[in-house]
Amino acid sequence: MMSRLGAHLGMRPIDPVLRRLRSLASISEGEVDLVRAGADRRERHAPGEQLVLEGGDGRPRFVISGWACRQRLLPDGRRQIFSLLLPGDGFSFGSRPALSAVVALTALETMDGGLVNEAVRRGAAPNIAGALSAAEVMEDALLLDQAVRLGRMTAFERVSHFLLELQRRLEIAGLGDQQRFPLPLTQEILADALGLSIVHVNRTLQQLRRSGLIELRSGVAILLQPEALAKVCDYNGASLRSGKAA
Amino acid sequence: MMSRLGAHLGMRPIDPVLRRLRSLASISEGEVDLVRAGADRRERHAPGEQLVLEGGDGRPRFVISGWACRQRLLPDGRRQIFSLLLPGDGFSFGSRPALSAVVALTALETMDGGLVNEAVRRGAAPNIAGALSAAEVMEDALLLDQAVRLGRMTAFERVSHFLLELQRRLEIAGLGDQQRFPLPLTQEILADALGLSIVHVNRTLQQLRRSGLIELRSGVAILLQPEALAKVCDYNGASLRSGKAA
DNA sequence: CGCTTCTTTGACGAGCCTCAAACTGAGTGG
DNA sequence: CCACTCAGTTTGAGGCTCGTCAAAGAAGCG
Numbered sequence: 122m123m124s125r126l127g128a129h130l131g132m133r134p135i136d137p138v139l140r141r142l143r144s145l146a147s148i149s150e151g152e153v154d155l156v157r158a159g160a161d162r163r164e165r166h167a168p169g170e171q172l173v174l175e176g177g178d179g180r181p182r183f184v185i186s187g188w189a190c191r192q193r194l195l196p197d198g199r200r201q202i203f204s205l206l207l208p209g210d211g212f213s214f215g216s217r218p219a220l221s222a223v224v225a226l227t228a229l230e231t232m233d234g235g236l237v238n239e240a241v242r243r244g245a246a247p248n249i250a251g252a253l254s255a256a257e258v259m260e261d262a263l264l265l266d267q268a269v270r271l272g273r274m275t276a277f278e279r280v281s282h283f284l285l286e287l288q289r290r291l292e293i294a295g296l297g298d299q300q301r302f303p304l305p306l307t308q309e310i311l312a313d314a315l316g317l318s319i320v321h322v323n324r325t326l327q328q329l330r331r332s333g334l335i336e337l338r339s340g341v342a343i344l345l346q347p348e349a350l351a352k353v354c355d356y357n358g359a360s361l362r363s364g365k366a367a
Numbered sequence: 368m369m370s371r372l373g374a375h376l377g378m379r380p381i382d383p384v385l386r387r388l389r390s391l392a393s394i395s396e397g398e399v400d401l402v403r404a405g406a407d408r409r410e411r412h413a414p415g416e417q418l419v420l421e422g423g424d425g426r427p428r429f430v431i432s433g434w435a436c437r438q439r440l441l442p443d444g445r446r447q448i449f450s451l452l453l454p455g456d457g458f459s460f461g462s463r464p465a466l467s468a469v470v471a472l473t474a475l476e477t478m479d480g481g482l483v484n485e486a487v488r489r490g491a492a493p494n495i496a497g498a499l500s501a502a503e504v505m506e507d508a509l510l511l512d513q514a515v516r517l518g519r520m521t522a523f524e525r526v527s528h529f530l531l532e533l534q535r536r537l538e539i540a541g542l543g544d545q546q547r548f549p550l551p552l553t554q555e556i557l558a559d560a561l562g563l564s565i566v567h568v569n570r571t572l573q574q575l576r577r578s579g580l581i582e583l584r585s586g587v588a589i590l591l592q593p594e595a596l597a598k599v600c601d602y603n604g605a606s607l608r609s610g611k612a613a
Numbered sequence: 614c615g616c617t618t619c620t621t622t623g624a625c626g627a628g629c630c631t632c633a634a635a636c637t638g639a640g641t642g643g
Numbered sequence: 644c645c646a647c648t649c650a651g652t653t654t655g656a657g658g659c660t661c662g663t664c665a666a667a668g669a670a671g672c673g
Contacts, residue, residue, distance in 0.1 A: 193515055196601055201518045220508050262466050269439055271517035272447045272562030316518030318662050355442055564630050
């Protein structure tokens, strides 16, 4: 059985999107319909597929299931992942050209956000406008967190901090609870997100396991001692609190 | 003599601000007056002074002279600098709470940007609005560059990349030329910006000197071989080209 | 099964950090 | 004008963190 990670009993595909938006602002009935209207224009993307080119402007979309990321590649093949796009997250909203490429990390399903984007632009969906704006602020804040991780934290701290961030974000989207959440990432992806080598990510994860702080198997992460983990890396989740009261 | 770095003969204090804005959009005469109107409301700040608190919202200001930074501190004293604020740069525009603290790195002079901010909000200064918007995009892009430096570049590459970015930004503000520019930063500040230790920054600078790539003394940096330096770290300046044609 | 991808482990080395101390230069006060 | 101080730079020694190379398990998948 799949328990409560991922496909809830009775969980509809676009629920993460609505949950996410509602965590950022109070959304009206009409606005909900607006979001739902895009739900039949879905697309599937294979892992590795590039959804948005750096510098290009993509069509606005929401992630329904699967994970993607914003990233940049160096000419010699090195990769830096800036942020993860989880179910419920949107991208290519607004009208600015993309500053980073968006790439599918797993099998990915997205839905159209064009109607929402248009309504927001016309001023016809003020609450969603607020939510998208708050989401933007939150993304900026998370990027600063990322910079601190990369520049000033040890591998042990980086992994801990990153897992705590994911736990919270997934809980908001309605996936996972306060301890368990899906983690469908290879260690290579973690390495590129955290500025480490694959081997060192592996060893750091072992260390976290041996410390009894986490459990990790077959795509599911369990934070055995969230408070202890938070203390390790001084995690307070401040960057995720920009929206409404949690 | 001060040569052409810093206090130009006949260079007025707010020139960096106007130069910067003009590099981002065509500013009208009336808009220039609007900017100038804030020039008498200046403030001086000592090195280390905090101009904006993290999470607080400061009054909108432009840097006239001296350097500041956006930063975050960890409870144990570690510091990560996210970006530098150079003469001509603005901060606390728009209405969002600040995601990072702003701190003076040198003796600093700022001027009021409140009138500009208000005019932009009322739609009375469309070109400046565009410039500020472009500046925001550029800041975001530079933050991504920073993340790549911190996560995926060697110390040698980080320092090279950072110096090239500074050269270009200062040239735009009208300070320094294609090779020479003021660099009033201690190695400790460089370390906190680049995610390195002071000692290693020192050694990396020596290495750059011995390679004949740069010269560095008494607050002035000289890029002896800008092209070679750019090749070292694959610098292309893409993130600084968001504005008008250079 | 047999392939591929991913994880895990070991051995080794390099990059970077810490500690410590000497050196330099710019004030500052006698 | 010369100590004296203090911040910043430079250098050395040593060690830990993290990366690279390599190869052996595991695990998913046709």
